[in-house]
Amino acid sequence: MEARNADLRALIRTIPDFPKPGIQFRDITTLLLDARGFASSVERLASGLGTTPDLIAGIEARGFVFAAALAQRLGTGLLLIRKGGKLPGATIAEDYALEYGTDRLAMHVDACAPGATVHLVDDLIATGGSALAAVRLIRRAGAELAGASFVIDLPSLGGAERVRSEGVEIRALLSFPGH
Amino acid sequence: MEARNADLRALIRTIPDFPKPGIQFRDITTLLLDARGFASSVERLASGLGTTPDLIAGIEARGFVFAAALAQRLGTGLLLIRKGGKLPGATIAEDYALEYGTDRLAMHVDACAPGATVHLVDDLIATGGSALAAVRLIRRAGAELAGASFVIDLPSLGGAERVRSEGVEIRALLSFPGH
Numbered sequence: 001m002e003a004r005n006a007d008l009r010a011l012i013r014t015i016p017d018f019p020k021p022g023i024q025f026r027d028i029t030t031l032l033l034d035a036r037g038f039a040s041s042v043e044r045l046a047s048g049l050g051t052t053p054d055l056i057a058g059i060e061a062r063g064f065v066f067a068a069a070l071a072q073r074l075g076t077g078l079l080l081i082r083k084g085g086k087l088p089g090a091t092i093a094e095d096y097a098l099e100y101g102t103d104r105l106a107m108h109v110d111a112c113a114p115g116a117t118v119h120l121v122d123d124l125i126a127t128g129g130s131a132l133a134a135v136r137l138i139r140r141a142g143a144e145l146a147g148a149s150f151v152i153d154l155p156s157l158g159g160a161e162r163v164r165s166e167g168v169e170i171r172a173l174l175s176f177p178g179h
Numbered sequence: 180m181e182a183r184n185a186d187l188r189a190l191i192r193t194i195p196d197f198p199k200p201g202i203q204f205r206d207i208t209t210l211l212l213d214a215r216g217f218a219s220s221v222e223r224l225a226s227g228l229g230t231t232p233d234l235i236a237g238i239e240a241r242g243f244v245f246a247a248a249l250a251q252r253l254g255t256g257l258l259l260i261r262k263g264g265k266l267p268g269a270t271i272a273e274d275y276a277l278e279y280g281t282d283r284l285a286m287h288v289d290a291c292a293p294g295a296t297v298h299l300v301d302d303l304i305a306t307g308g309s310a311l312a313a314v315r316l317i318r319r320a321g322a323e324l325a326g327a328s329f330v331i332d333l334p335s336l337g338g339a340e341r342v343r344s345e346g347v348e349i350r351a352l353l354s355f356p357g358h
Contacts, residue, residue, distance in 0.1 A: 015267040025267045029287060032257040033234065035250075042251055055212065061240040061265075065247040065257065071214075072221055072248035078211040080244070088194040088204045108208060 008044075009174055011037040012152070026152050026176055028123050032065065041173060042069045045121065045149050048171045053117040053146045055079045059105065059134050060086070063122035066151060070121055079118060081107050081134045094136045096129035105133045107141065114142035124152040125172065128159025135168055152176060187223075188353055190216040191331070205331050205355055207302050211244065220352060221248045224300065224328050227350045232296040232325045234258045238284065238313050239265070242301035245330060249300055258297060260286050260313045273315045275308035284312045286320065293321035303331040304351065307338025314347055331355060 011031040018025040031037045045066060057079040058067025064080065071078040084093055084104030093106040112118060118138050125131055131148060138145050145168055153160050153172035160170050190210040197204040210216045224245060236258040237246025243259065250257040263272055263283030270285040291297060297317050304310055310327060317324050324347055332339050332351035339349050 013268070018267040027267050029259050029266065029268075029290070032250075032259065033290060035254055035256040038250065038256055039254055058244075061243060061261075064240060064243040065237075065259070068244040068247040069251035071211075071217065072251045075214055075218055077214040077217055078244065080208050080211065082240075086240075087208065088197040088206050089192070089208075111208070111212060 008037060008041055008151075012174070024176075024178060026124065026154075028062065028151060031151075038069070041151055042066065042073050044173050045070050045151075046073050048149060049074075049119060049147070051117070051146070052076060053119040055112055055116060055118045055143075057081055057107075057118050057120045057134065057138060059120070059122045059130055062124070066123055066149075067121040070149075079107065079111050079138075081105050081137060092137055092140055094133035094140075096133040098129070103130070105130060105137060107137045109141065112138075112141050112143045116143045117146040118143045119146045120148040120168075122148075122150055124154065125150045125159040125163070125170075126154045126157045128157075128162040131159060131163050132166065135163060135166055147171070149173075154178075187216060187220055187330075191353070203355075203357060205303065205333075207241065207330060210330075217248070220330055221245065221252050223352050224249050224330075225252050227328060228253075228298060228326070230296070230325070231255060232298040234291055234295060234297045234322075236260055236286075236297050236299045236313065236317060238299070238301045238309055241303070245302055245328075246300040249328075258286065258290050258317075260284050260316060271316055271319055273312035273319075275312040277308070282309070284309060284316060286316045288320065291317075291320050291322045295322045296325040297322045298325045299327040299347075301327075301329055303333065304329045304338040304342070304349075305333045305336045307336075307341040310338060310342050311345065314342060314345055326350070328352075333357075 056071040091106040147169040235250040272285040326348040
């Protein structure tokens with residue numbers, strides 16, 4: 001797995017002390033700028049899926065990038081899970097804890113038909129707060145969560161384990177130690 | 180053109196009085212949820228390009244959706260133009276006027292090689308403030324702006340004309356009268 005992903009890893013830039021001291025920020029913008037790297041990451045996300053779902057769901061904002069590209073690659077529709085207050089129609093919302101305070105994710109209440117299969121995509125899973133909020137939204141809407149894919153997992157922060165414990169099948173293309 | 184775009188137009192939902200009274204909000208989330216509509220919109224964005232550019236640039240956040248899907252469709256890299264404070268590396272930034280106050284867009288200063296060709300994508304052009312800020316950023320970085328594509332133009336707000344007057348070739352898949 002490491003050999004197969006070696007080029008993706010090399011395309012991700014690490015920025016120390018962003019957004020605050022002590023955090024090693026994994027910057028995917030350098031991967032996106034590389035045509036072969038971006039195409040390869042989307043291809044690897046696609047190849048990890050079994051049955052093609054009805055919808056790919058992406059979490060605002062970087063998750064939109066990989067979710068939209070994957071939906072385009074697979075020929076599916078795309079479901080946007082946005083920060084609170086951004087969607088114009090009737091929504092359902094879930095709050096989740098940040099280090100200080102809370103944040104909110106929302107989706108349109110009529111975004112998916114009951115029983116539709118939805119695969120969740122985001123660029124990175126850390127503590128899993130936003131991913132778990134998205135999982136809850138998709139299930140509250142009556143859809144079947146078919147799994148979740150991330151480009152990067154930070155396993156020391158435990159998010160992937162938390163989401164798995166909710167019965168969600170998770171994959172990540174790359175794993176980085178530390179924070 | 181209207182016949183060709185009739186199905187895209189029908190997939191866009193209009194929400195009255197969002198985000199404030201008097202605004203008819205053109206909601207593209209219903210288009211994205213429709214697999215054929217989403218694929219068709221990306222195909223039409225692609226077919227309007229002459230030479231394939233080096234990079235597709237998308238403006239946060241809805242612009243990321245169409246830009247990422249178009250970059251995936253064309254096999255190019257993707258340049259993210261984000262709200263101020265979001266990018267972790269060294270950036271250049273441009274402020275633009277809102278109805279009340281200003282907003283800021285930024286891009287990584289090293290995001291594109293001088294002379295690289297960049298095609299700008301966003302979901303909608305209204306007054307053109309954010310599109311003009313993105314145009315200035317791409318040109319300040321030394322890249323060649325190869326054009327700009329939007330899914331929706333609101334011509335009564337004059338943004339497309341403003342961007343054209345900066346020498347940028349613009350296309351939009353759909354045009355809606357009024358605001």
